[in-house]
Amino acid sequence: MEIRGDVSLAPFNTLGLDVRARRLVTAVSREDVRDAARLARAEGWPLHVIGGGSNIVLTGDLPGLTLRLALRGRSLGGQMITAAAGEDWDSLVDFSVSAGACGLENLSAIPGTVGAAPVQNIGAYGVQLSDCFEGLQAYDRETDRFVRLGPGECGFGYRDSVFKSSARARFVICEVTLRMSATFRAVIAYPGVAERAGRNPTPEAVRRAIIAIRREKLPDPVRCPNVGSFFKNPVVSTARLTALHERYPSMPAWPEGDAHKLAAAWLIEQAGCKGAGCGGAAVSDLHALVIVNRGNATPADIARLTAEIQARVRENFGVGLEVEPDRLP
Ligand SMILES: Cc1cc2nc3c(=O)[nH]c(=O)nc-3n(C[C@H](O)[C@H](O)[C@H](O)COP(=O)(O)OP(=O)(O)OC[C@H]3O[C@@H](n4cnc5c(N)ncnc54)[C@H](O)[C@@H]3O)c2cc1C
Missing domain, CATH: 3.90.78.10 (UDP-N-acetylenolpyruvoylglucosamine reductase, C-terminal domain)
Structure with missing residues (x-):
């Protein structure tokens, strides 16, 4: 585990705010996550967990230790897709659609990482993560153990979960498993989706439609933070x-x-x-x-x-x- 000191977080938040992290660890393994959390606890430092930085507003320099999740890896087995926390969310959607696994296409083009998706139960165009969520693996900072949590333990609501409320800052999510559907049920009632995707669309067509609508409606964080x-x-x-x-x-x-x-x-x-x-x-x-x-x-x-x-x-x-x-x- 490498600890970098006094690092600008401008590349790590999509609002592009140039604040500094007192210490930054980029975790590429579960061991990095555990070691960083243990170190922060032993030193009495606050621990700030970030993924792609697309849903945080940095109000000033971050004291203590900032832990950026960059664990990689994804697999499809049967109807289950499992992906590490640092995987790019939209790449996972693309991967699932290309593999003929259905359910994520409406969540296309949402910025950020897989690990952050359960935190606010990401949702868009009539679908939310909890619709296909099977479970996750996380490091529990309270018990110093890796745990598995199922849907019932995550308290999902509209853009909400226990990770934002009662269990805020307790778990560092390392891996997420989603249950895909073999049969495709198009969710196209949202204004504009059916017009673009067609009446009997394929998952690819729905994905393309959602991406096109989002491009028209939302400023691209890369060009306009x-x-x-x-x-x-x-x-x-x-x-x-x-x-x-x-x-x-x-x-x-x-x-x-x-x-x-x-x-x-x-x-x-x-x-x-x-x-x-x-x-x-x-x-x-x-x-x-x-x-x-x-x-x-x-x-x-x-x-x-x-x-x-x-x-x-x-x-x-x-x-x-x-x-x-x-x-x-
Ligand atoms: C242009 C744009 C469009 C968007 N559209 C949508 C949308 O349609 N629907 C939607 O729901 N959201 C949307 N978002 C918000 C954002 O994309 C999601 O909330 C996304 O899941 C954030 O991922 P991230 O990796 O960037 O998280 P970050 O911004 O890095 O972190 C967000 C929160 O999650 C916590 N966190 C991050 N990773 C972990 C982890 N591994 N374990 C525990 N906690 C963690 C952080 O501490 C922080 O509290 C949009 C954002 C942008 C910029």
Whole structure:
């Protein structure tokens, strides 16, 4: 295990923020994961786990030890696909579709690593990871052991899991197993998907359609650094939605259990924030839910713009916006 000191994390977060890690370990094996976690514990250092850095907002330099998951390897056996945490998520989707294994095609082109996928139960276009999740292997920092967790232990919800709440920072995910389907059931009800993929599409056609739609709608983090959706869609009660609809009849909303979800992008746009900026940070012209780094954004620029958007949406609609990506440290 190699420990590098005082390393810029600019290449390791898709928002491109140039903050520094006091120490960085790039783990290529389970032993690296265990050794790094043990060292951090023995030294009393905070441990920050990252994958592809596409769902984190770095608020400043990271003290302690940053552990970047780069374990590699993937296999398909029967209907199961197993992949190491450091594998690129979209390459795994491509691999599964090419092998004739179905179920992941709607999750095409989501940036990031396999190991991070269960953390927020990644989802898109009517499918989420939990639909085909079989289990994972993780290092348990509490017991200093490698453990296997099944779906029942992961507490998956909408963009949520125990890894974001009750077991936050406890497990370092090293490997994920997914159950593929031999028979293809196309999920194409989402607006625009059937139009592009056709009425009786193949998994390849669905994958191509999703990639094309995403390219049109979302700024590419490689050319325009960002972390995808910056805010969660707020959830409100029926009474609150009725009151909002009296004042704003065109406000989009859709059911979420007993409550209702509002479109954060609509709220941001209507509050006049599209195109707003603070220093090097700006709201994307392409999608109001995305904050982009125009080239030299600092964590302070991101924080100021975040606060301004939240304040404007609250002033206009009385609705609070919660940041979606994980803020480190
Ligand atoms: C342009 C764009 C579009 C996106 N679209 C979608 C979308 O459609 N749907 C969606 O769900 N998400 C989307 N995202 C968010 C992001 O791609 C996912 O959350 C992805 O799973 C993050 O992977 P990562 O490896 O980059 O994780 P990171 O950003 O490195 O980490 C995210 C969180 O997971 C933790 N973590 C990472 N790896 C591990 C591990 N091995 N063990 C334990 N904890 C770990 C980190 O500590 C952090 O809390 C999008 C992001 C971008 C930039």
